[in-house]
Amino acid sequence: MAGGTPGDARAVHEGILRRQSARESSARTYARALPIVPVRARGLTIEGADGRRYLDCLSGAGTLALGHNHPVVLEAIRSVLDSGAPLSVLDLATPVKDAFTTELFRTLPSGLADRARIQFCGPAGTDAVEAALKLVRAATGRTGILAFTGAYHGMTAGALAASGGARDVQVARLPYPQDYRCPFGVGGPPGAELAARWTESLLDDPKSGVPLPAGMILEPVQGEGGVNPAPDDWLRRMRQLTADRSIPLIADEIQTGVGRTGAFWAVDHAGITPDVMVLSKAIGGSLPLAVIVYRDDLDTWQPGAHAGTFRGNQLAMAAGTATLAYVRENALAERAAALGSRMLTQLAPLTHAFPCVGDVRGRGLMIGVELVNPDPDDATARPGSVADDLAGPLADAFGAAPSELEAACQGPLAGDLGAAPAGLKAACLGSLVDAPGAVPAGLEPARAPRPAAPQLAAAVQRECLQRGLIVELGGRHASVVRLLPPLTISDEQATAVLDRLTDAVAAAARHHETHGPHQQRHPGAAEHAG
Numbered sequence: 001m002a003g004g005t006p007g008d009a010r011a012v013h014e015g016i017l018r019r020q021s022a023r024e025s026s027a028r029t030y031a032r033a034l035p036i037v038p039v040r041a042r043g044l045t046i047e048g049a050d051g052r053r054y055l056d057c058l059s060g061a062g063t064l065a066l067g068h069n070h071p072v073v074l075e076a077i078r079s080v081l082d083s084g085a086p087l088s089v090l091d092l093a094t095p096v097k098d099a100f101t102t103e104l105f106r107t108l109p110s111g112l113a114d115r116a117r118i119q120f121c122g123p124a125g126t127d128a129v130e131a132a133l134k135l136v137r138a139a140t141g142r143t144g145i146l147a148f149t150g151a152y153h154g155m156t157a158g159a160l161a162a163s164g165g166a167r168d169v170q171v172a173r174l175p176y177p178q179d180y181r182c183p184f185g186v187g188g189p190p191g192a193e194l195a196a197r198w199t200e201s202l203l204d205d206p207k208s209g210v211p212l213p214a215g216m217i218l219e220p221v222q223g224e225g226g227v228n229p230a231p232d233d234w235l236r237r238m239r240q241l242t243a244d245r246s247i248p249l250i251a252d253e254i255q256t257g258v259g260r261t262g263a264f265w266a267v268d269h270a271g272i273t274p275d276v277m278v279l280s281k282a283i284g285g286s287l288p289l290a291v292i293v294y295r296d297d298l299d300t301w302q303p304g305a306h307a308g309t310f311r312g313n314q315l316a317m318a319a320g321t322a323t324l325a326y327v328r329e330n331a332l333a334e335r336a337a338a339l340g341s342r343m344l345t346q347l348a349p350l351t352h353a354f355p356c357v358g359d360v361r362g363r364g365l366m367i368g369v370e371l372v373n374p375d376p377d378d379a380t381a382r383p384g385s386v387a388d389d390l391a392g393p394l395a396d397a398f399g400a401a402p403s404e405l406e407a408a409c410q411g412p413l414a415g416d417l418g419a420a421p422a423g424l425k426a427a428c429l430g431s432l433v434d435a436p437g438a439v440p441a442g443l444e445p446a447r448a449p450r451p452a453a454p455q456l457a458a459a460v461q462r463e464c465l466q467r468g469l470i471v472e473l474g475g476r477h478a479s480v481v482r483l484l485p486p487l488t489i490s491d492e493q494a495t496a497v498l499d500r501l502t503d504a505v506a507a508a509a510r511h512h513e514t515h516g517p518h519q520q521r522h523p524g525a526a527e528h529a530g
Contacts, residue, residue, distance in 0.1 A: 006051060013037050013050035030058070033461055034470060041068030044486055044493050046470065055497055056470045057483045062223070062255040062366075065282035065323055065332070067486035073285045076322035077315050089312035091120060100317040103324045104283065107264050108293060111273030115296045122308035123288030123316070125254035125280030126154025129162070129217070131306045132276050132292045136215035136248040138305065139298040144213035146199075146247070148176040149183070150225030150476060153217065153252055153278075162217055172210045174199050176218075178228040180359040180370065180449050181476075192234040200241055215276070216242050217250040220266030226475030227361055227368025227482055229261070235270035248275040248298060254290075255366075258282035259327045259487050262337025262364030269363075285319025332487040333364075339494060340364040343483075346498055354509045358450055367483040369505070370475065371457040372450035374512075452479035456512055463504035469497060 016037045024031070037049035044067050046054045056068070066073060080087070080096060089097075097120075105113050119135070121128040137143055147153070147162040161170040175183045177192035184194045202208045220235060222228040242249040251274035256266035260282065263269050267277075275298060280290035288310070327333060344367060350357040355374030362368050457479045464471050464481075472482040485497065 009049060009051050013048060016049060030472075033458070033473070034058075034465060036465075036470075043067040043070070044489055052468065054465070054468045054470050055485075055493065055500070057485045057497055058470045058472045059484045059486050060286065061281070061472065062260060062484045063281040063284070064286050065258045065260070065327060065487050066285070067488050068286075070323075070326070070488070072322045072326050073319045076285070076318040077287075080314055080318045085314060087314050088310065089314065090309070091307075091311055094312075094314060096314045096317050096321075097312070100321045100324075103321045103328075104279075104291075104293070107324060107328060108277070109265065109268060109273045112277070112293065112295065116293050117296050117299045119292045119294070119306060120308075120311040121290045121292065121306065123284075123290055123310050123313060124154070125278065125290050126156045127308060128254070128278045128280055128290040128292050129153045129252065130156055132217070132250045132278050132294075133162070133215070134306055135276065135292065135294060135298055135301060136250065138301045140214045140246075140248065142212060142214040144211055145171045146174055146210075146213050146216040147171045148174050148218055148222075150176050150178075150222050150228065151217070151219060151252075152222070152224035153219075154254075172202065172213065174202070176222060176225070176228065177231055177234050178226075180361070181226075185448070189231070189233070192231045196234055196237040196241070199238070203241065203245060203247075212245065213247055215248040215250050217252060217278075219252045219256065220269070221256050221261055221363055221366055223255045223366065223482070224474045226370065226480045227366060229361065229363040229366075230270075232270040235267065235272055239270075239272040239274075242275075248295075250274060250276040250278060252278045254278055254280045255484075258324065259333035259336050260364055260366050260484075262333060262340055264328065264333045266363070282323060283320045284313075284316040285321075285323035287313065287316035287319050289313060289316035289320055327487065336364040336487050339489070339491070340367065343367060343494055343498060347501075350502065350505060354505055356453060356456055356509050356512060357505060362483075365483070365485055365487060365489070368474065368480040369460075369483075369501070370480045371453045371460060371508075372479070373453045373456070374450065452477035454478045456508060457481055459508040459511065460501075460504050463507045464501060467500040467504055469500040469504070471501070 017035055020028075020031060036046070036052070036054065038046045039049045040047040041056070044055050044057075046056045046068065048054065056064075059067070085094070085096065101118055104118070105116055108116060119131055121131045133145060145162055151162060153162045175195040175198055177195040179187035179191070182191040184191050186194070202210050203212075216238065218230070218238065219225070220230050222230075239249055241247075249272075251265075251267050253265050253267070257279055258264065258281075260266070261269065265277070267274055276292055276294040278292050283289055283291065340362065343365075344360060344362055347360045347367070347369060350369065351360055356371055357369060358372035359370040360368070361370075452475065454473075454477045457473050457475075460481050461471055461473055472484065474480045474482045481501070483497065483501070485494070489497070
């Protein structure tokens with residue numbers, strides 16, 4: 001703190017943390033793993049009350065597209081404050097709101113921009129999810145919702161019901177494609193094809209137990225679910241399946257939007273136009289703002305069907321307009337694509353250097369490193385392609401050479417069901433589609449993913465913090481270390497982030513090898529756990 005000694009600053013820091021621990025709800029999350037007290041911030045950098053500085057790759061869980069206190073954002077906020085304009089106006093029209101809507105519509109997928117409607121919601125993304133679910137139910141007269149395993153759509157009741165951790169199931173759950181932990185055990189395009197076929201079968205089977213739904217909601221990249229980018233072909237397939245059956249498709253772009261994944265909206269990668277887009281986080285330029293944008297023919301609800309006291313936040317709209325325009329005018333989405341690709345390339349060798357790193361994945365500046373419990377008997381095995389995993393056992397079973405097997409297996413999985421022998425068809429499709437996860441004996445992948453290691457991931461997060469790097473954890477078992485840096489991160493800062501993360505992984509791996517998974521210690525955990 002200014003004018004004090006380092007000891008004084010440390011005392012202030014510890015005092016604030018103690019009072020937080022004594023006063024705040026036990027539901028708090030980030031404060032437990034990140035015992036810091038931010039007092040100043042600019043761009044990627046945060047300074048704590050104790051004088052320490054950190055590189056922030058949490059970015060308000062992806063809210064800060066331009067980092068902390070970007071000059072264009074501050075100028076936009078000051079302009080509204082200095083103008084004497086009202087700060088909260090419910091849903092009344094204002095010049096600030098008009099400018100925000102105009103800039104937002106300029107960025108939308110072309111098929112939606114020309115016929116879009118916008119609903120301003122309560123200032124959290126979860127309220128926008130609620131609005132989207134209400135909208136499609138009102139428009140279709142149907143009630144059911146299709147969602148995906150591993151999804152995260154928010155913390156209110158309806159949003160939770162559509163998320164992967166739902167307890168009271170009100171939503172039909174579908175498999176989300178992923179490579180490392182493919183629910184069908186194959187990964188890649190074949191795994192995505194199986195996931196699509198499962199969805200198609202469920203929709204068309206009159207005995208599936210799932211009536212025609214009001215909508216399908218999906219994340220183009222699952223963030224909290226473990227940084228799992230949806231394959232573009234699979235997204236196009238979901239768009240086609242829903243369009244053919246008059247099912248509104250809802251794209252949850254709360255965390256993926258505004259350039260985060262290397263396109264302005266993550267659905268742009270696949271070239272699809274959703275019927276509804278759920279937007280929050282970065283669209284408010286670091287301040288609370290949430291909206292849904294949807295096709296005009298869905299606009300059938302009555303006045304007051306969805307409302308909220310704080311849906312007219314003028315400071316957030318001004319900051320959001322400045323952010324949207326800056327990202328668009330400075331091609332930050334394209335930069336995120338290029339820099340993110342380089343970062344993924346530089347991180348990929350971790351899977352070979354450390355047995356505890358199971359996978360590195362992501363899209364743009366939405367990156368994940370999955371920590372696993374290493375197999376002491378095989379420090380080099382890694383998940384391979386479907387051909388690698390299945391060629392051996394299937395060739396043994398059917399007498400086919402690997403090249404013939406790959407052609408036969410790719411055929412049915414890609415749609416050419418007549419191209420494979422009946423027995424192979426049953427093995428590749430029948431067993432996997434009819435009983436996901438129950439792969440017949442002898443057909444299991446030769447190199448299955450290792451068990452998730454949440455304690456090891458938490459150790460990496462702590463080692464990162466000690467090195468001045470703030471990261472988030474995600475994934476099914478909180479075993480994925482996540483990087484969400486601002487889109488304005490420089491090449492030099494990106495190098496520093498990767499160096500610190502690599503060093504943290506190495507330190508956690510050494511400790512794990514020496515002391516085992518149950519000996520990880522969190523400095524100050526007892527003090528801050530309350």
